[in-house]
Amino acid sequence: MVLFAGYGVLCLVPLILAALQGQPLRNISRELSSGLVMVGYVMMLLQFVLSGRFEWLSGRIGIDRTMRFHQVASWAILAFIVVHPLLYAAPRLIPDPADALVALNRMFSSPNLRSGVIAWWLMILLVPVAVFRDRLPFRYELWRLSHGLFAIAIAMLGTHHTLRVGSYSADPWLAAFWIAATALALLAMIHIYVFKPLMQLSAPYRVALNRKVADRMWEITVEPERNEAIRFAAGQFVWLNLGHSPFSLTEHPFSISSAPADRPHVIFTIKESGDFTNRIGSITVGTRAYLDGPHGNFTLAGRKVAGVVFIAGGVGFAPIMGMLRQLKVERYPHPLRLIYGNRIETQILYRQEIEALREVLDFEVHYVVSEPSDEWTGLVGELTPSILDKCLAEIRGDEWLFFVCGPPPMMNSVERALFARGISRNRIVSERFKYN
Numbered sequence: 553m554v555l556f557a558g559y560g561v562l563c564l565v566p567l568i569l570a571a572l573q574g575q576p577l578r579n580i581s582r583e584l585s586s587g588l589v590m591v592g593y594v595m596m597l598l599q600f601v602l603s604g605r606f607e608w609l610s611g612r613i614g615i616d617r618t619m620r621f622h623q624v625a626s627w628a629i630l631a632f633i634v635v636h637p638l639l640y641a642a643p644r645l646i647p648d649p650a651d652a653l654v655a656l657n658r659m660f661s662s663p664n665l666r667s668g669v670i671a672w673w674l675m676i677l678l679v680p681v682a683v684f685r686d687r688l689p690f691r692y693e694l695w696r697l698s699h700g701l702f703a704i705a706i707a708m709l710g711t712h713h714t715l716r717v718g719s720y721s722a723d724p725w726l727a728a729f730w731i732a733a734t735a736l737a738l739l740a741m742i743h744i745y746v747f748k749p750l751m752q753l754s755a756p757y758r759v760a761l762n763r764k765v766a767d768r769m770w771e772i773t774v775e776p777e778r779n780e781a782i783r784f785a786a787g788q789f790v791w792l793n794l795g796h797s798p799f800s801l802t803e804h805p806f807s808i809s810s811a812p813a814d815r816p817h818v819i820f821t822i823k824e825s826g827d828f829t830n831r832i833g834s835i836t837v838g839t840r841a842y843l844d845g846p847h848g849n850f851t852l853a854g855r856k857v858a859g860v861v862f863i864a865g866g867v868g869f870a871p872i873m874g875m876l877r878q879l880k881v882e883r884y885p886h887p888l889r890l891i892y893g894n895r896i897e898t899q900i901l902y903r904q905e906i907e908a909l910r911e912v913l914d915f916e917v918h919y920v921v922s923e924p925s926d927e928w929t930g931l932v933g934e935l936t937p938s939i940l941d942k943c944l945a946e947i948r949g950d951e952w953l954f955f956v957c958g959p960p961p962m963m964n965s966v967e968r969a970l971f972a973r974g975i976s977r978n979r980i981v982s983e984r985f986k987y988n
Protein backbone atom coordinates (compact mmCIF):
# COMPACT_ATOMS: atom_id res chain seq x y z
CA MET A 553 0.00 0.00 0.00
CA VAL A 554 2.82 2.38 0.98
CA LEU A 555 4.67 1.50 -2.23
CA PHE A 556 1.54 2.07 -4.29
CA ALA A 557 0.90 5.45 -2.64
CA GLY A 558 4.55 6.43 -3.26
CA TYR A 559 4.16 5.45 -6.91
CA GLY A 560 1.02 7.61 -7.21
CA VAL A 561 2.69 10.60 -5.58
CA LEU A 562 5.73 10.34 -7.87
CA CYS A 563 3.46 10.29 -10.93
CA LEU A 564 1.79 13.49 -9.74
CA VAL A 565 5.02 15.42 -9.03
CA PRO A 566 5.37 16.89 -12.57
CA LEU A 567 1.70 17.95 -12.55
CA ILE A 568 2.19 19.71 -9.23
CA LEU A 569 5.39 21.40 -10.42
CA ALA A 570 3.60 22.51 -13.60
CA ALA A 571 0.59 23.85 -11.67
CA LEU A 572 2.87 25.78 -9.31
CA GLN A 573 4.25 27.74 -12.28
CA GLY A 574 0.94 29.61 -12.51
CA GLN A 575 0.98 29.75 -16.31
CA PRO A 576 -2.31 30.80 -17.97
CA LEU A 577 -4.34 27.75 -18.99
CA ARG A 578 -4.34 26.81 -22.67
CA ASN A 579 -7.27 25.00 -24.27
CA ILE A 580 -8.50 21.86 -22.53
CA SER A 581 -7.13 19.33 -25.04
CA ARG A 582 -3.61 20.82 -24.85
CA GLU A 583 -3.67 20.79 -21.06
CA LEU A 584 -4.97 17.22 -21.09
CA SER A 585 -2.28 16.23 -23.59
CA SER A 586 0.50 17.74 -21.43
CA GLY A 587 -0.93 16.29 -18.22
CA LEU A 588 -1.33 12.77 -19.57
CA VAL A 589 2.07 12.65 -21.20
CA MET A 590 3.79 13.92 -18.05
CA VAL A 591 2.13 11.20 -15.92
CA GLY A 592 2.79 8.60 -18.64
CA TYR A 593 6.40 9.62 -18.88
CA VAL A 594 7.07 9.33 -15.12
CA MET A 595 5.39 5.90 -15.24
CA MET A 596 7.62 4.97 -18.17
CA LEU A 597 10.76 5.93 -16.22
CA LEU A 598 9.51 4.00 -13.18
CA GLN A 599 9.17 0.88 -15.35
CA PHE A 600 12.97 0.55 -15.16
CA VAL A 601 12.63 -0.13 -11.44
CA LEU A 602 9.63 -2.41 -11.96
CA SER A 603 11.56 -4.79 -14.18
CA GLY A 604 11.53 -7.52 -11.52
CA ARG A 605 15.26 -7.37 -10.88
CA PHE A 606 15.22 -5.46 -7.62
CA GLU A 607 15.05 -7.75 -4.59
CA TRP A 608 13.84 -4.98 -2.26
CA LEU A 609 10.72 -4.63 -4.42
CA SER A 610 9.89 -8.13 -5.69
CA GLY A 611 10.84 -9.52 -2.26
CA ARG A 612 8.10 -7.39 -0.70
CA ILE A 613 5.28 -7.68 -3.19
CA GLY A 614 6.33 -10.79 -5.12
CA ILE A 615 7.54 -11.22 -8.67
CA ASP A 616 4.02 -12.02 -9.93
CA ARG A 617 2.57 -8.72 -8.79
CA THR A 618 5.66 -6.78 -9.85
CA MET A 619 5.50 -8.15 -13.39
CA ARG A 620 1.72 -7.84 -13.64
CA PHE A 621 1.97 -4.21 -12.56
CA HIS A 622 4.78 -3.66 -15.10
CA GLN A 623 2.55 -5.10 -17.84
CA VAL A 624 -0.64 -3.23 -16.92
CA ALA A 625 1.27 0.02 -16.45
CA SER A 626 2.85 -0.38 -19.89
CA TRP A 627 -0.60 -0.28 -21.57
CA ALA A 628 -1.52 2.88 -19.65
CA ILE A 629 1.82 4.48 -20.59
CA LEU A 630 1.32 3.54 -24.23
CA ALA A 631 -2.16 5.09 -24.22
CA PHE A 632 -0.99 8.32 -22.54
CA ILE A 633 1.95 8.73 -24.90
CA VAL A 634 0.06 7.83 -28.06
CA VAL A 635 -2.76 10.33 -27.41
CA HIS A 636 -0.28 13.13 -26.63
CA PRO A 637 0.17 14.45 -30.21
CA LEU A 638 -3.35 13.44 -31.21
CA LEU A 639 -4.86 15.67 -28.53
CA TYR A 640 -2.89 18.62 -29.89
CA ALA A 641 -4.62 18.20 -33.24
CA ALA A 642 -8.01 17.20 -31.78
CA PRO A 643 -9.66 20.68 -31.59
CA ARG A 644 -9.33 20.99 -35.38
CA LEU A 645 -10.92 17.59 -36.00
CA ILE A 646 -14.57 18.66 -35.70
CA PRO A 647 -14.50 21.82 -37.83
CA ASP A 648 -12.08 20.44 -40.39
CA PRO A 649 -10.66 16.86 -40.22
CA ALA A 650 -8.36 17.56 -43.18
CA ASP A 651 -6.88 20.50 -41.30
CA ALA A 652 -6.29 18.25 -38.25
CA LEU A 653 -4.41 15.80 -40.46
CA VAL A 654 -2.27 18.60 -41.90
CA ALA A 655 -1.47 19.78 -38.35
CA LEU A 656 -0.52 16.26 -37.31
CA ASN A 657 1.63 15.82 -40.39
CA ARG A 658 3.36 19.12 -39.66
CA MET A 659 4.01 17.99 -36.09
CA PHE A 660 5.42 14.63 -37.14
CA SER A 661 7.77 16.16 -39.71
CA SER A 662 8.98 19.07 -37.60
CA PRO A 663 12.75 18.86 -36.96
CA ASN A 664 12.12 20.45 -33.54
CA LEU A 665 9.97 17.51 -32.48
CA ARG A 666 12.08 14.76 -34.05
CA SER A 667 13.30 13.20 -30.76
CA GLY A 668 9.71 13.04 -29.46
CA VAL A 669 8.41 11.54 -32.70
CA ILE A 670 11.06 8.79 -32.68
CA ALA A 671 10.31 8.03 -29.00
CA TRP A 672 6.59 7.89 -29.88
CA TRP A 673 7.14 5.31 -32.63
CA LEU A 674 9.53 3.27 -30.49
CA MET A 675 6.91 3.19 -27.73
CA ILE A 676 4.31 1.90 -30.17
CA LEU A 677 6.72 -0.88 -31.10
CA LEU A 678 7.96 -1.69 -27.58
CA VAL A 679 4.72 -2.67 -25.84
CA PRO A 680 3.06 -4.92 -28.47
CA VAL A 681 6.38 -6.67 -29.21
CA ALA A 682 6.74 -7.42 -25.48
CA VAL A 683 3.18 -8.68 -25.20
CA PHE A 684 3.33 -10.89 -28.28
CA ARG A 685 6.99 -11.91 -28.01
CA ASP A 686 6.14 -15.61 -27.68
CA ARG A 687 4.55 -15.51 -31.12
CA LEU A 688 7.49 -13.74 -32.76
CA PRO A 689 10.40 -15.68 -34.24
CA PHE A 690 13.01 -14.21 -31.83
CA ARG A 691 14.97 -15.87 -29.06
CA TYR A 692 14.06 -14.65 -25.57
CA GLU A 693 17.55 -13.18 -25.08
CA LEU A 694 17.30 -11.13 -28.29
CA TRP A 695 13.91 -9.79 -27.21
CA ARG A 696 15.29 -8.92 -23.77
CA LEU A 697 18.24 -7.03 -25.29
CA SER A 698 16.00 -5.12 -27.70
CA HIS A 699 13.49 -4.35 -24.93
CA GLY A 700 16.21 -2.82 -22.76
CA LEU A 701 17.79 -0.85 -25.61
CA PHE A 702 14.44 0.49 -26.84
CA ALA A 703 13.52 1.51 -23.29
CA ILE A 704 16.81 3.39 -22.87
CA ALA A 705 16.35 5.08 -26.25
CA ILE A 706 12.81 6.16 -25.34
CA ALA A 707 14.00 7.53 -21.98
CA MET A 708 16.79 9.59 -23.57
CA LEU A 709 14.76 10.81 -26.55
CA GLY A 710 11.72 11.53 -24.39
CA THR A 711 13.75 13.59 -21.95
CA HIS A 712 15.41 15.49 -24.80
CA HIS A 713 11.97 16.20 -26.27
CA THR A 714 10.41 17.37 -23.04
CA LEU A 715 13.36 19.60 -22.11
CA ARG A 716 13.43 21.11 -25.60
CA VAL A 717 9.75 21.75 -26.30
CA GLY A 718 7.80 20.70 -23.19
CA SER A 719 5.20 23.35 -22.37
CA TYR A 720 6.20 23.51 -18.71
CA SER A 721 9.79 22.26 -18.79
CA ALA A 722 11.42 25.69 -19.02
CA ASP A 723 10.87 25.76 -15.26
CA PRO A 724 14.17 24.75 -13.59
CA TRP A 725 12.43 22.59 -10.95
CA LEU A 726 10.52 20.56 -13.50
CA ALA A 727 13.58 20.31 -15.76
CA ALA A 728 15.62 19.10 -12.77
CA PHE A 729 12.91 16.53 -11.97
CA TRP A 730 13.04 15.10 -15.50
CA ILE A 731 16.82 14.95 -15.50
CA ALA A 732 16.92 13.29 -12.07
CA ALA A 733 14.18 10.76 -12.98
CA THR A 734 15.92 9.85 -16.25
CA ALA A 735 19.27 9.52 -14.48
CA LEU A 736 17.69 7.20 -11.89
CA ALA A 737 16.11 5.06 -14.61
CA LEU A 738 19.45 4.73 -16.40
CA LEU A 739 21.20 3.99 -13.09
CA ALA A 740 18.71 1.16 -12.53
CA MET A 741 19.83 -0.34 -15.87
CA ILE A 742 23.51 0.15 -15.03
CA HIS A 743 22.91 -1.52 -11.68
CA ILE A 744 21.33 -4.57 -13.34
CA TYR A 745 23.64 -4.96 -16.31
CA VAL A 746 26.98 -3.69 -14.95
CA PHE A 747 27.15 -3.59 -11.13
CA LYS A 748 25.34 -6.87 -10.50
CA PRO A 749 27.42 -8.87 -13.01
CA LEU A 750 30.58 -7.32 -11.53
CA MET A 751 29.53 -8.51 -8.08
CA GLN A 752 28.70 -11.95 -9.48
CA LEU A 753 32.18 -12.20 -11.02
CA SER A 754 33.64 -12.18 -7.53
CA ALA A 755 31.22 -14.85 -6.25
CA PRO A 756 31.27 -17.70 -8.78
CA TYR A 757 29.68 -21.09 -8.25
CA ARG A 758 30.33 -24.45 -9.89
CA VAL A 759 27.99 -27.28 -10.79
CA ALA A 760 28.58 -30.04 -8.22
CA LEU A 761 25.95 -32.50 -9.49
CA ASN A 762 23.50 -32.90 -12.36
CA ARG A 763 21.06 -35.79 -12.15
CA LYS A 764 17.76 -36.80 -13.69
CA VAL A 765 15.01 -36.80 -11.06
CA ALA A 766 11.87 -37.53 -13.11
CA ASP A 767 10.68 -37.67 -16.68
CA ARG A 768 12.29 -34.62 -18.45
CA MET A 769 13.27 -33.16 -15.06
CA TRP A 770 16.81 -32.51 -13.90
CA GLU A 771 18.33 -31.49 -10.64
CA ILE A 772 21.32 -29.18 -10.75
CA THR A 773 23.30 -28.68 -7.56
CA VAL A 774 25.71 -25.76 -7.40
CA GLU A 775 28.19 -24.78 -4.70
CA PRO A 776 30.26 -21.62 -4.26
CA GLU A 777 33.83 -21.76 -5.55
CA ARG A 778 35.21 -19.64 -2.75
CA ASN A 779 32.69 -17.31 -1.08
CA GLU A 780 29.77 -18.08 1.20
CA ALA A 781 26.66 -19.39 -0.55
CA ILE A 782 23.77 -17.02 -1.18
CA ARG A 783 21.39 -16.46 1.77
CA PHE A 784 17.73 -16.96 0.89
CA ALA A 785 14.36 -17.87 2.31
CA ALA A 786 12.96 -21.27 1.29
CA GLY A 787 10.84 -20.91 -1.86
CA GLN A 788 12.66 -17.92 -3.38
CA PHE A 789 14.23 -17.97 -6.85
CA VAL A 790 17.39 -16.69 -8.53
CA TRP A 791 18.44 -15.79 -12.06
CA LEU A 792 20.78 -18.65 -12.90
CA ASN A 793 23.57 -18.31 -15.41
CA LEU A 794 25.22 -21.60 -16.37
CA GLY A 795 28.48 -21.49 -18.30
CA HIS A 796 28.29 -17.89 -19.57
CA SER A 797 29.85 -14.59 -18.56
CA PRO A 798 27.71 -12.76 -15.98
CA PHE A 799 27.56 -9.93 -18.52
CA SER A 800 25.78 -12.12 -21.05
CA LEU A 801 22.00 -12.07 -21.14
CA THR A 802 21.84 -15.86 -21.01
CA GLU A 803 20.34 -16.32 -17.58
CA HIS A 804 17.03 -17.81 -16.52
CA PRO A 805 14.85 -17.58 -13.44
CA PHE A 806 14.73 -20.81 -11.42
CA SER A 807 13.29 -21.48 -7.99
CA ILE A 808 15.61 -22.90 -5.38
CA SER A 809 14.37 -26.39 -4.52
CA SER A 810 16.78 -26.92 -1.64
CA ALA A 811 16.44 -25.53 1.87
CA PRO A 812 18.55 -22.72 3.34
CA ALA A 813 19.75 -25.45 5.75
CA ASP A 814 21.38 -27.26 2.78
CA ARG A 815 23.79 -24.41 2.12
CA PRO A 816 26.50 -24.22 0.79
CA HIS A 817 24.68 -26.43 -1.74
CA VAL A 818 21.95 -24.70 -3.72
CA ILE A 819 19.68 -26.95 -5.79
CA PHE A 820 17.47 -26.26 -8.82
CA THR A 821 14.92 -28.62 -10.30
CA ILE A 822 14.54 -27.88 -13.97
CA LYS A 823 12.11 -29.14 -16.58
CA GLU A 824 13.06 -29.49 -20.23
CA SER A 825 10.77 -26.96 -21.87
CA GLY A 826 12.61 -24.86 -24.44
CA ASP A 827 15.86 -23.72 -26.11
CA PHE A 828 17.94 -23.64 -22.95
CA THR A 829 16.23 -26.15 -20.67
CA ASN A 830 16.13 -28.86 -23.35
CA ARG A 831 19.94 -28.99 -23.01
CA ILE A 832 19.99 -28.95 -19.21
CA GLY A 833 20.86 -32.67 -18.98
CA SER A 834 24.15 -32.04 -20.80
CA ILE A 835 25.47 -29.51 -18.26
CA THR A 836 28.62 -31.07 -16.86
CA VAL A 837 29.97 -31.07 -13.30
CA GLY A 838 32.44 -28.21 -12.91
CA THR A 839 30.52 -25.82 -15.20
CA ARG A 840 30.80 -22.31 -13.81
CA ALA A 841 27.57 -20.72 -12.58
CA TYR A 842 26.47 -17.29 -11.39
CA LEU A 843 23.45 -16.52 -9.23
CA ASP A 844 21.52 -13.25 -9.11
CA GLY A 845 19.13 -13.14 -6.19
CA PRO A 846 17.39 -14.21 -4.11
CA HIS A 847 14.17 -12.80 -5.53
CA GLY A 848 10.47 -13.17 -4.86
CA ASN A 849 8.19 -13.53 -1.87
CA PHE A 850 6.97 -17.10 -2.50
CA THR A 851 8.03 -18.02 0.97
CA LEU A 852 6.62 -18.78 4.41
CA ALA A 853 9.27 -16.71 6.13
CA GLY A 854 7.68 -14.10 8.37
CA ARG A 855 4.07 -15.30 7.83
CA LYS A 856 1.94 -16.49 10.76
CA VAL A 857 -0.48 -19.31 9.89
CA ALA A 858 -2.63 -22.07 11.35
CA GLY A 859 -1.68 -24.40 8.52
CA VAL A 860 -0.39 -24.40 4.98
CA VAL A 861 -1.80 -25.84 1.77
CA PHE A 862 0.64 -26.22 -1.12
CA ILE A 863 -0.91 -26.65 -4.56
CA ALA A 864 1.60 -27.51 -7.27
CA GLY A 865 1.46 -28.46 -10.93
CA GLY A 866 4.47 -30.19 -12.54
CA VAL A 867 7.77 -28.44 -11.99
CA GLY A 868 5.88 -25.79 -10.01
CA PHE A 869 6.62 -28.14 -7.12
CA ALA A 870 10.29 -27.01 -7.13
CA PRO A 871 9.98 -24.01 -4.75
CA ILE A 872 7.52 -25.97 -2.59
CA MET A 873 10.07 -28.76 -2.20
CA GLY A 874 12.52 -26.13 -0.96
CA MET A 875 9.98 -25.02 1.64
CA LEU A 876 9.12 -28.59 2.71
CA ARG A 877 12.80 -29.42 3.12
CA GLN A 878 13.25 -26.39 5.37
CA LEU A 879 10.07 -27.14 7.35
CA LYS A 880 11.36 -30.65 7.97
CA VAL A 881 14.60 -29.27 9.40
CA GLU A 882 12.62 -26.85 11.59
CA ARG A 883 10.16 -29.62 12.70
CA TYR A 884 7.30 -27.29 11.69
CA PRO A 885 4.49 -27.76 14.22
CA HIS A 886 1.45 -26.75 12.11
CA PRO A 887 -0.50 -28.96 9.66
CA LEU A 888 0.67 -29.07 6.05
CA ARG A 889 -1.26 -30.29 2.99
CA LEU A 890 0.11 -30.88 -0.50
CA ILE A 891 -2.03 -31.23 -3.61
CA TYR A 892 0.32 -32.10 -6.43
CA GLY A 893 -0.90 -32.45 -10.02
CA ASN A 894 0.98 -34.03 -12.92
CA ARG A 895 0.11 -35.38 -16.33
CA ILE A 896 1.75 -38.79 -15.74
CA GLU A 897 3.12 -40.57 -12.65
CA THR A 898 6.72 -40.56 -13.88
CA GLN A 899 6.73 -36.76 -13.67
CA ILE A 900 6.09 -36.75 -9.92
CA LEU A 901 9.16 -35.26 -8.29
CA TYR A 902 10.84 -36.49 -5.12
CA ARG A 903 8.10 -38.97 -4.25
CA GLN A 904 10.13 -40.96 -1.70
CA GLU A 905 11.29 -37.80 0.01
CA ILE A 906 7.70 -36.49 0.11
CA GLU A 907 6.49 -39.74 1.69
CA ALA A 908 9.26 -39.59 4.31
CA LEU A 909 8.05 -36.15 5.41
CA ARG A 910 4.97 -37.75 6.97
CA GLU A 911 7.20 -39.26 9.66
CA VAL A 912 8.37 -35.85 10.86
CA LEU A 913 5.57 -33.41 9.99
CA ASP A 914 1.78 -33.20 10.25
CA PHE A 915 1.65 -33.70 6.50
CA GLU A 916 -0.99 -34.99 4.12
CA VAL A 917 -0.42 -35.39 0.40
CA HIS A 918 -2.80 -35.84 -2.53
CA TYR A 919 -1.28 -36.76 -5.89
CA VAL A 920 -3.47 -36.02 -8.89
CA VAL A 921 -2.63 -37.42 -12.32
CA SER A 922 -4.47 -36.53 -15.50
CA GLU A 923 -3.26 -39.38 -17.75
CA PRO A 924 -2.69 -42.27 -15.29
CA SER A 925 -1.35 -45.74 -16.02
CA ASP A 926 -3.46 -48.80 -15.20
CA GLU A 927 -1.60 -49.20 -11.88
CA TRP A 928 -2.48 -45.72 -10.63
CA THR A 929 -4.70 -45.75 -7.53
CA GLY A 930 -4.63 -42.04 -6.63
CA LEU A 931 -6.84 -39.16 -7.75
CA VAL A 932 -7.39 -38.75 -11.49
CA GLY A 933 -7.94 -35.51 -13.40
CA GLU A 934 -6.81 -31.89 -13.44
CA LEU A 935 -6.73 -29.67 -10.34
CA THR A 936 -10.40 -28.78 -10.85
CA PRO A 937 -12.69 -27.25 -8.19
CA SER A 938 -14.22 -30.66 -7.47
CA ILE A 939 -10.80 -32.28 -6.91
CA LEU A 940 -9.78 -29.37 -4.70
CA ASP A 941 -13.04 -29.70 -2.75
CA LYS A 942 -12.22 -33.37 -2.07
CA CYS A 943 -8.73 -32.54 -0.81
CA LEU A 944 -9.61 -29.40 1.14
CA ALA A 945 -12.86 -30.53 2.73
CA GLU A 946 -11.94 -29.77 6.35
CA ILE A 947 -9.87 -26.65 5.72
CA ARG A 948 -11.05 -23.20 6.84
CA GLY A 949 -9.58 -20.63 4.45
CA ASP A 950 -9.35 -17.69 6.82
CA GLU A 951 -6.75 -19.42 8.98
CA TRP A 952 -4.67 -21.27 6.41
CA LEU A 953 -2.23 -19.98 3.85
CA PHE A 954 -2.29 -21.29 0.26
CA PHE A 955 0.82 -21.48 -1.94
CA VAL A 956 0.10 -22.05 -5.63
CA CYS A 957 2.69 -22.71 -8.33
CA GLY A 958 2.38 -24.40 -11.70
CA PRO A 959 1.50 -23.81 -15.36
CA PRO A 960 -0.49 -20.58 -15.94
CA PRO A 961 -3.85 -22.21 -16.86
CA MET A 962 -3.69 -24.43 -13.79
CA MET A 963 -2.87 -21.46 -11.57
CA ASN A 964 -5.71 -19.38 -12.95
CA SER A 965 -8.23 -22.14 -12.41
CA VAL A 966 -6.90 -23.01 -8.92
CA GLU A 967 -6.97 -19.36 -7.86
CA ARG A 968 -10.56 -19.02 -9.14
CA ALA A 969 -11.55 -22.18 -7.25
CA LEU A 970 -9.96 -20.87 -4.04
CA PHE A 971 -11.75 -17.53 -4.39
CA ALA A 972 -15.00 -19.45 -4.93
CA ARG A 973 -14.34 -21.24 -1.62
CA GLY A 974 -14.26 -17.80 0.04
CA ILE A 975 -10.51 -17.67 0.46
CA SER A 976 -9.32 -14.10 0.30
CA ARG A 977 -6.56 -12.85 -2.01
CA ASN A 978 -4.20 -12.16 0.89
CA ARG A 979 -4.30 -15.83 1.97
CA ILE A 980 -3.02 -16.96 -1.45
CA VAL A 981 0.64 -16.69 -2.45
CA SER A 982 1.24 -17.42 -6.14
CA GLU A 983 4.33 -17.76 -8.28
CA ARG A 984 4.01 -17.83 -12.05
CA PHE A 985 6.84 -19.35 -14.09
CA LYS A 986 5.69 -17.35 -17.07
CA TYR A 987 4.90 -13.65 -16.97
CA ASN A 988 2.31 -13.52 -19.74
Ligand SMILES: Cc1cc2nc3c(=O)[nH]c(=O)nc-3n(C[C@H](O)[C@H](O)[C@H](O)COP(=O)(O)OP(=O)(O)OC[C@H]3O[C@@H](n4cnc5c(N)ncnc54)[C@H](O)[C@@H]3O)c2cc1C
Nearest residue numbers: 692803804805806807821822823825826827828829870985
Ligand atom coordinates in the same frame (compact mmCIF):
# COMPACT_ATOMS: atom_id res chain seq x y z
C1 LIG B 1 10.01 -16.91 -10.91
C2 LIG B 1 10.27 -18.09 -11.82
C3 LIG B 1 10.73 -19.27 -11.29
C4 LIG B 1 10.93 -20.38 -12.13
N1 LIG B 1 11.36 -21.54 -11.59
C5 LIG B 1 11.53 -22.63 -12.38
C6 LIG B 1 11.96 -23.89 -11.84
O1 LIG B 1 12.21 -24.02 -10.64
N2 LIG B 1 12.11 -24.92 -12.69
C7 LIG B 1 11.84 -24.81 -14.04
O2 LIG B 1 11.99 -25.80 -14.77
N3 LIG B 1 11.43 -23.64 -14.57
C8 LIG B 1 11.28 -22.55 -13.79
N4 LIG B 1 10.88 -21.36 -14.34
C9 LIG B 1 10.64 -21.30 -15.78
C10 LIG B 1 11.97 -21.15 -16.51
O3 LIG B 1 12.57 -19.92 -16.21
C11 LIG B 1 11.72 -21.22 -18.02
O4 LIG B 1 11.16 -22.48 -18.30
C12 LIG B 1 12.99 -21.11 -18.77
O5 LIG B 1 13.54 -19.82 -18.61
C13 LIG B 1 12.69 -21.38 -20.23
O6 LIG B 1 13.86 -21.17 -20.97
P1 LIG B 1 14.10 -21.95 -22.34
O7 LIG B 1 15.17 -21.23 -23.08
O8 LIG B 1 14.33 -23.38 -22.07
O9 LIG B 1 12.71 -21.88 -23.05
P2 LIG B 1 12.26 -20.99 -24.28
O10 LIG B 1 11.53 -21.86 -25.22
O11 LIG B 1 13.33 -20.17 -24.87
O12 LIG B 1 11.26 -20.03 -23.56
C14 LIG B 1 9.98 -20.45 -23.15
C15 LIG B 1 9.38 -19.31 -22.34
O13 LIG B 1 10.09 -19.24 -21.09
C16 LIG B 1 10.27 -17.86 -20.73
N5 LIG B 1 11.72 -17.57 -20.69
C17 LIG B 1 12.67 -18.02 -21.51
N6 LIG B 1 13.87 -17.53 -21.17
C18 LIG B 1 13.64 -16.74 -20.12
C19 LIG B 1 14.47 -15.93 -19.31
N7 LIG B 1 15.77 -15.84 -19.54
N8 LIG B 1 13.88 -15.22 -18.33
C20 LIG B 1 12.56 -15.28 -18.09
N9 LIG B 1 11.73 -16.05 -18.81
C21 LIG B 1 12.26 -16.76 -19.80
C22 LIG B 1 9.62 -17.02 -21.78
O14 LIG B 1 8.29 -16.73 -21.38
C23 LIG B 1 9.59 -17.93 -22.97
O15 LIG B 1 8.56 -17.61 -23.83
C24 LIG B 1 10.69 -20.26 -13.52
C25 LIG B 1 10.27 -19.04 -14.06
C26 LIG B 1 10.05 -17.98 -13.22
C27 LIG B 1 9.59 -16.67 -13.80
